[in-house]
Amino acid sequence: MFEPINPKVFKGCFRRWVELIVEAPGAQVIPIDGKTLKGSYDRQQGKSALHLVSAWSSEHRLVLGQVKQDDKSME
Secondary structure (H helix, E strand, O other): OOOOOOHHHHHHHHHHHHHHHOOOOOOOOOOEEEEEOOOOOEOOOOEOOOEEEEEEEOOOOEEEEEEEEOOHHHO
16 A cells, blocks of 8 residues: 555655644653564574664644664664
């Protein structure tokens, strides 16, 4: 279902949608959280679990961004 979607077009539409729901550029708390995804490791290929750091808008209940980390050092 998502394969035919052009990532650049989707990114533009998503940004415009986010700009519509964020009314005023006031101060708000942006929690930053690191997580290790359970079961995302692959022992047979020697790959460790996936580590993600996320920024979250509590007010809008929206993930603002996620970055994959090589290990838990950035948490």
